Amino acid sequence: MNQDITSALRPAIVMTILFAILLGLVYPLAMTGIGQAIFPAQANGSLVRDASGRVIGSTVVGQAFASERYFQTRPSAAGKGYDGLASSGSNLGPTARALIDRVKADVAKRRAEGVTGPLPADLVTASGSGLDPDLSPEAALAQAPRIARVRGLPVATVRGLVTRATEDSVFGDPHVNVLALNRALDAAARR
Structure with missing residues (x-):
């Protein structure tokens, strides 16, 4: 039974961490970089x-x-x-x-x-x-x-x-x- 819970939780934890990195760090940094490169005046207010x-x-x-x-x-x-x-x-x-x-x-x-x-x-x-x-x-x-x-x-x-x-x-x-x-x-x- 413990092995079933562990095997079920592992993918959920890995996906949570992966999406937190992708959507919390990579995506915002990419959008900021693109904004600064293409529209620097607008990106800076x-x-x-x-x-x-x-x-x-x-x-x-x-x-x-x-x-x-x-x-x-x-x-x-x-x-x-x-x-x-x-x-x-x-x-x-x-x-x-x-x-x-x-x-x-x-x-x-x-x-x-x-x-x-x-x-x-x-x-x-x-x-x-x-x-x-x-x-x-x-x-x-x-x-x-x-x-x-x-x-x-x-x-x-x-x-x-x-x-x-x-x-x-x-x-x-x-x-x-x-x-x-x-x-x-x-x-x-x-x-």
Whole structure:
């Protein structure tokens, strides 16, 4: 009887160890190596650096822009706002009082910033991850008058920056990367 158990356990233990090595070490190391070889920028976080080489953000992770001189991203439900360690949606349903109050506060904030007309939904609702780096072109264009006023630029210039920063998507709607747009805005203001 003991020999039957031993002969039955041996293959199970060997297979467990084999798959732990293959799937826990070999596969992740192979994928990391392939990612580093073929897509090194993306594999390292799609980091954006300033002229001195200092990391200022990522093209794939949203960040808050506190100054009204910049385009604002959509609200974040991740921790205390754009906290990568707390990435998630709010899990609040459409009738949740906390969600309704937060959206009302965001609508009031956008109105105070001077956004008129219908508000694009992504200016007052958080994304599923809470770390979305993109806005719809409509949400960026709604902020153009404020940016133009604060920076002393013509509205047409700011709208042109939004148009040039708009990227088409194969599987979704056009979008604007807020970090890239704000960098283009800084570059235009230096001219």
